[in-house]
Amino acid sequence: MPEVSIITPCYNSANFLEETIQSVLNQKFTDWEWLVTDDCSSDDSVKIIKKINDSRITLTVAERNGGAGHARNLSLEKATGKFITFLDADDYWEPDFLEEMVSFMKKEKAELAYSNYARCDKSLNPKIADFQADKEVTFDNLLKTCRLSLLSSMYDSERVGKEYFPAGSKREDHVMWLNLLKKIPVGKPLPKTMAKYRMHASSISRKKTNIMKDQYLVYKDYMHFSTLKSWYYTANWALNGFMKYSKFFN
Template identity: 65%
Template sequence: MKELVSIITPCYNSADFIEETIQSVLHQTYENWEWLITDDLSHDKTIEIINKYNDPRIKLVVLEKNGGAGNARNKSLERAEGRYIAFLDSDDFWYPEYLETMIDYMQDHHAELVYCNYSRCDEKLQPILKVFKADRIVTFHNLLKTCRLAPVSTMYDTKRAGKFYFPIKSKREDHVMWLNLLKVITEGHPIDKTMAKYRMRENSVSRKKKNIIKDQYLVYKDFMGFSTLKSLYYTANWAMNGFMKYSKIFN
């Protein structure tokens, strides 16, 4: 029997985009999944749209208090029963072969974590930057200098690695979580195939690089326990690599 994969999705006021996200999951060629959606108290039609779909694999919980994406992901992770953990934000998109290809690779290569290429798109899912390539093995040490892992394009095996949660006190919670995971496993494997679309929304916090330098510094200082000098060194590397990551215009 095929192993169960748990899809982790936080959502908040995603009515303009979540329909495409839902369709991308329903069209997956790998069908043994549970989709754990945690709504962070949306006040638009997000919940109404999700509830239109009568699929028992879609499991929606609505929080009583807004707590941010990291907290919402953790609430989904607490309920997750699958061996494999995949992340899909409520405005992103997977190609139909995403789950099947990722799981097949993990099983064939005994990999604990895999990541693939993804397209960086505007709000209409049209490419605006070059495809982000999964072009190298990821380790704890090289992930300190730049975060190559995006939730939309990464999957890990809880049977071999355990289950990892997001620190709710960090605005860079995904980077901290990946680093904690890579303290436990040796490496993450790349799959050089584009199977996901990341929607770069104009108001996205992750795009305001100048505003999160301090938050990134705290990744190293507070969460990794590095010295001030070492934290500054890695923050500078992250900033430089981040500039290169987002400066390569598609056209």
């Protein structure tokens, strides 16, 4: 069994996939498995992945296009590593990411940890200031803003179990982290930048249309809060999101 399972959904990522692949192969820490699920890509993504000659990499091609959460779940079902971490097919890790995160998890006896990450344009050049891992994360403070990014976080599946992504939510990563933090008291910050996130103007995470409604449903449908309480946390999330991505605050 590998110590780390890396979970990656892939959908039409051929333009960036080779850089992402190289960032994994360049990791100083080598005891990992990489579970990639292609979500019915129509470009050369599958062809690019199949060219890699590395027994640690497992490619699954989904039978239907079910979205990133569904693709991640298919990989999670096959994961055998103690530590679970995520990397989308267009993001990038520095060579010391896994080494530093695993060492930190063990030293701190952490069940969940997250690091800084750089916020970049399509060419991986800095776009706004790095996101800072500067606070311990709890269920209560994660309700107001999602400080956990998939590409810079890791959790201990032996201690807390695997946490799957919910079907039907466009904010499935936030719901997943909230459900995970119902099980553990705190996620710990590692204030070092070891990952790069591509900020696509057209990505679902950056679209403003219906995003407030989607976030409201995180609280109303998945946390089962009252209408008033759901709108309260939605307003807090919106304010914190503006501060997180606005160049005025970065």
